Amino acid sequence: MCAAKSCDFSFSVDHVLPNGLGRSGTITTPHGPISTPAFVVVGTKATVKTVTPEQMDQAGAQAVLANAFHLYLQPGPDIVDEAGGLGRFMNWPGPSFTDSGGFQVMSLGVGFKKVLAMDVTGMQNDDVIAEGKQRDAQVDEDGVTFKSPLDGSTHRFTAEVSMGVQHQLGADIMFAFDELTTLMNTRGYQEDSVRRTQRWAQRCVDEHFRLTDARSGHPYQALFGVVQGAQYEDLRREACRGLRQTRAQVPGHEHEGFDGYGIGGAIEKQHLGDIVGWCAEELPDDKPRHLLGISEPDDLFAACAAGADTFDCVNPSRTARNGAIYTARGRYNVTTAANRRAFVALEEGCDCYTCTHYTRAYLHHMFKAHEFLGKTLATIHNERFTIRLVDSIRHAVRGGEFDALRTEFLGSFYGGATPGRA
Amino acid sequence: MCAAKSCDFSFSVDHVLPNGLGRSGTITTPHGPISTPAFVVVGTKATVKTVTPEQMDQAGAQAVLANAFHLYLQPGPDIVDEAGGLGRFMNWPGPSFTDSGGFQVMSLGVGFKKVLAMDVTGMQNDDVIAEGKQRDAQVDEDGVTFKSPLDGSTHRFTAEVSMGVQHQLGADIMFAFDELTTLMNTRGYQEDSVRRTQRWAQRCVDEHFRLTDARSGHPYQALFGVVQGAQYEDLRREACRGLRQTRAQVPGHEHEGFDGYGIGGAIEKQHLGDIVGWCAEELPDDKPRHLLGISEPDDLFAACAAGADTFDCVNPSRTARNGAIYTARGRYNVTTAANRRAFVALEEGCDCYTCTHYTRAYLHHMFKAHEFLGKTLATIHNERFTIRLVDSIRHAVRGGEFDALRTEFLGSFYGGATPGRA
Known part of the structure; x- marks a missing residue:
């Protein structure tokens, strides 16, 4: 039965x-x-x-x-x-x-x-x-x-x-x-x-x-x-x-x-x-x-x-709506002046729609101009960042590399020079 | 030269x-x-x-x-x-x-x-x-x-x-x-x-x-x-x-x-x-x-x-952000109570992303809940409505049917029973 x-x-x-x-x-x-x-x-x-x-x-x-x-x-x-x-x-x-x-x-x-x-x-x-x-x-x-x-x-x-x-x-x-x-x-x-x-x-x-x-x-x-x-x-x-x-x-x-x-x-x-x-x-x-x-x-x-x-x-999307961007090297805010002319992706190497089509300078402009699209694009990135992180944990569990990934990722995320904050 | x-x-x-x-x-x-x-x-x-x-x-x-x-x-x-x-x-x-x-x-x-x-x-x-x-x-x-x-x-x-x-x-x-x-x-x-x-x-x-x-x-x-x-x-x-x-x-x-x-x-x-x-x-x-x-x-x-x-x-998108929806039979507001349980497209027969994937009831909810996505979905429909209208005018000019289209469309748009307003 x-x-x-x-x-x-x-x-x-x-x-x-x-x-x-x-x-x-x-x-x-x-x-x-x-x-x-x-x-x-x-x-x-x-x-x-x-x-x-x-x-x-x-x-x-x-x-x-x-x-x-x-x-x-x-x-x-x-x-x-x-x-x-x-x-x-x-x-x-x-x-x-x-x-x-x-x-x-x-x-x-x-x-x-x-x-x-x-x-x-x-x-x-x-x-x-x-x-x-x-x-x-x-x-x-x-x-x-x-x-x-x-x-x-x-x-x-x-x-x-x-x-x-x-x-x-x-x-x-x-x-x-x-x-x-x-x-x-x-x-x-x-x-x-x-x-x-x-x-x-x-x-x-x-x-x-x-x-x-x-x-x-x-x-x-x-x-x-x-x-x-x-x-x-x-x-x-x-x-x-x-x-x-x-x-x-x-x-x-x-x-x-x-x-x-x-x-x-x-x-x-x-x-x-x-x-x-x-x-x-x-x-x-x-x-x-x-x-x-x-x-x-x-x-x-x-x-x-x-x-x-x-x-x-809710963290990835809530922070995104305020312009906070997750990267493997830590979190930064795209609304800071350092990003006004940053004609680079939110995160180098990221495969998300936002990173492959827009620059930090554009998102900076969207947030400064109070345009909805900024929130949309930042949300896509932060969700993709988090999903990809958990996906990589899953692959590491399956491949026997969990501890190595944990050490490497957390070292970079919490210890790295935070981009876009300069 | x-x-x-x-x-x-x-x-x-x-x-x-x-x-x-x-x-x-x-x-x-x-x-x-x-x-x-x-x-x-x-x-x-x-x-x-x-x-x-x-x-x-x-x-x-x-x-x-x-x-x-x-x-x-x-x-x-x-x-x-x-x-x-x-x-x-x-x-x-x-x-x-x-x-x-x-x-x-x-x-x-x-x-x-x-x-x-x-x-x-x-x-x-x-x-x-x-x-x-x-x-x-x-x-x-x-x-x-x-x-x-x-x-x-x-x-x-x-x-x-x-x-x-x-x-x-x-x-x-x-x-x-x-x-x-x-x-x-x-x-x-x-x-x-x-x-x-x-x-x-x-x-x-x-x-x-x-x-x-x-x-x-x-x-x-x-x-x-x-x-x-x-x-x-x-x-x-x-x-x-x-x-x-x-x-x-x-x-x-x-x-x-x-x-x-x-x-x-x-x-x-x-x-x-x-x-x-x-x-x-x-x-x-x-x-x-x-x-x-x-x-x-x-x-x-x-x-x-x-x-x-x-x-x-700016009209199609500006009105959309307030919940006003264009259809061939006139404009209506999706936020009115009549649309709370309307499990139909914003406009019957419309080929836009919104109409083919969501109901009026969902958009009604999005607007009542002050969710951004409502504005996005309504904008997609109103822009598509306007683009399609001008596209049909172009085809009518090319096909020698401009006057017929004008009479038919305006009769329906301004004379028709406005949907969703009941």
């Missing part, structure tokens, strides 16, 4: 690093394969900001990740569903991801101090709101109530709502609804939160398989459990074990659990490798692991070494 | 309308041919706003027009020159135009009432400045002094400056520096202005050939004289005759004058055909005529019937 799930979604590993954690492989989805490690381009509101899907395809993007929270508020998941799902709606024929909405919903509660407001009695440390800010999200056992940042209307996200929204969005890979904590929360609160996230995870799996049956005409959507636990090794390991053992309590799906795992939550840069490594040790080797939100090249190396298979990050 | 000019730039007519004015033909430039009538896409600051050159090429654009004034201020014509000229700088391999800068410079003087400030004594009617506005441009016999809208610095444009700037920009077709008047100027001022523009035209031709000799390594840049004269038939005809007879006073170029003509100035919609027709009757049949700035489909038909060969217009 071939369950819908096993036909449409699978993961295989082809190479493993000598440390036993980092690896390369292939995730198979109903919309095509993803060779891992892979960088997943962020398309928050069903668009990779400022670029077309073809431009992202040409830059080598294998998959896009959109945000359930944003699409829930606008245009509404029913519209995306009616359009034929996220990929059809945004003209992206390849694999797609949606996050659970948890991160965005809970970010509303934090004010500037990035601390959630919650109703747990006596936990003063967990109730810090930045001065002059209002709490716009309240967590309780069942879910989160929040105010829309668009119009102030009140909404509620729960495990079931997140699953319903993500099934309507129709991405190939979804994430379970989780509670986001921060490094400022107390240990006690982290413990409560990890256990609450586990209870939500069970509800997500159940609702997911109910919806999978109810929407049987659709391609199978894989569901990833999300590992929280902040900086605590025991909590991270506990979270992994809980998610790993989760099985659906839905008739006909009693043996089915998560299809993969997301590693989320607040992660300080210096602990990233450790945290991913703890999770990789606990999670099954035959399921993919996605690191939710990552920023700089050294993080990518650390995450790959520790066993993460896919990553998403 | 083959002068640089005749080798690089030429114009031929292949069909003429029964009225003897409208026609189709080919302008040959150093960067390729332009089949006329042709719509020239506006790329003000060396970018067609929000789109790539390839996207404009795919939309059928034959040529782009940039603004000398904007590029003079930013990034500076020396930078465009050093980049290898406008086309190289902006990655547009085809034919290009630059305007003279006159329109923009003088627009600075007008405040909101679009009336120039000038130093002609006793002409109260020509000195009207909108309340609360400052005059930022002063016209005198030699040229125009103006303040930069970017930083308030003082600059001066003259015939020679405009030619110098445009030679540095390096477009295939340039325009002589002219004085822009408005319909609110007195008859007396219009007479003075037409004669001043003629004196500037002579200086432009002279400077143009001096620069052509001085920059002999560059492809020949054609120079078009600009016909002013507002709504007065006698002044328009006088202006045409003056420009037609202009010959360079530069050794070796004594027989050379303008390569074509621009029809400029304030033109009320209902007089557009008449004014273009007066000019077409006076100007030589073997030189191309460009109508500077045009807006709606009926204007295109009127201009083509009266003998204009090329047109430029």
Whole structure:
């Protein structure tokens, strides 16, 4: 018998690093394969900001990740569903991801101090709101109530709502609804939160398989459990074990659990490798692991070494829109005066559309003149830079040259003379 | 003997309308041919706003027009020159135009009432400045002094400056520096202005050939004289005759004058055909005529019937950036609620990239979510709509069906039920 799930979604590993954690492989989805490690381009509101899907395809993007929270508020998941799902709606024929909405919903509660407001009695440390800010999200056992940042209307996200929204969005890979904590929360609160996230995870799996049956005409959507636990090794390991053992309590799906795992939550840069490594040790080797939100090249190396298979990050495109350009020798800003007459590519030797057709001088002009095309061209380069970096990590894992690449790349990126800054 | 000019730039007519004015033909430039009538896409600051050159090429654009004034201020014509000229700088391999800068410079003087400030004594009617506005441009016999809208610095444009700037920009077709008047100027001022523009035209031709000799390594840049004269038939005809007879006073170029003509100035919609027709009757049949700035489909038909060969217009892209979509059945706004669930193309049957890959519902979402890509996709459609319209006019001229196309198209565009407005 071939369950819908096993036909449409699978993961295989082809190479493993000598440390036993980092690896390369292939995730198979109903919309095509993803060779891992892979960088997943962020398309928050069903668009990779400022670029077309073809431009992202040409830059080598294998998959896009959109945000359930944003699409829930606008245009509404029913519209995306009616359009034929996220990929059809945004003209992206390849694999797609949606996050659970948890991160965005809970970010509303934090004010500037990035601390959630919650109703747990006596936990003063967990109730810090930045001065002059209002709490716009309240967590309780069942879910989160929040105010829309668009119009102030009140909404509620729960495990079931997140699953319903993500099934309507129709991405190939979804994430379970989780509670986001921060490094400022107390240990006690982290413990409560990890256990609450586990209870939500069970509800997500159940609702997911109910919806999978109810929407049987659709391609199978894989569901990833999300590992929280902040900086605590025991909590991270506990979270992994809980998610790993989760099985659906839905008739006909009693043996089915998560299809993969997301590693989320607040992660300080210096602990990233450790945290991913703890999770990789606990999670099954035959399921993919996605690191939710990552920023700089050294993080990518650390995450790959520790066993993460896919990553998403708004950093390449967000910085691009401000004129910050990634190169193998570091980052520079194309808006600085040094680039006014620089009739050379953004990055020497880069194969992206921008570098092969335009000069730094032209992009400098576009940014100074506040022309949209500057953002488009810079985004294409930065996404291509990041995709190519992760592609080269994948090739290095397969070729047994991961450590050599890491040493060489990071030495150049962080130690090199930054171009265009003179 | 083959002068640089005749080798690089030429114009031929292949069909003429029964009225003897409208026609189709080919302008040959150093960067390729332009089949006329042709719509020239506006790329003000060396970018067609929000789109790539390839996207404009795919939309059928034959040529782009940039603004000398904007590029003079930013990034500076020396930078465009050093980049290898406008086309190289902006990655547009085809034919290009630059305007003279006159329109923009003088627009600075007008405040909101679009009336120039000038130093002609006793002409109260020509000195009207909108309340609360400052005059930022002063016209005198030699040229125009103006303040930069970017930083308030003082600059001066003259015939020679405009030619110098445009030679540095390096477009295939340039325009002589002219004085822009408005319909609110007195008859007396219009007479003075037409004669001043003629004196500037002579200086432009002279400077143009001096620069052509001085920059002999560059492809020949054609120079078009600009016909002013507002709504007065006698002044328009006088202006045409003056420009037609202009010959360079530069050794070796004594027989050379303008390569074509621009029809400029304030033109009320209902007089557009008449004014273009007066000019077409006076100007030589073997030189191309460009109508500077045009807006709606009926204007295109009127201009083509009266003998204009090329047109430029910011309207398709400017309206697109606000969500206004052109169709054969009229214009509608994709941001209206009616389009929230419209899972159909922007225009049924349209062959543009946007219509073949996205729905109105998606564009509605992009605009509501303030996503750049909405502007890009709408611009592609509106430019393609306008280019295709002028292409169909050209084919109709060649096939003897101009009147039939005009009746059918305008009946549908202005009389049809506007889609998406319900």
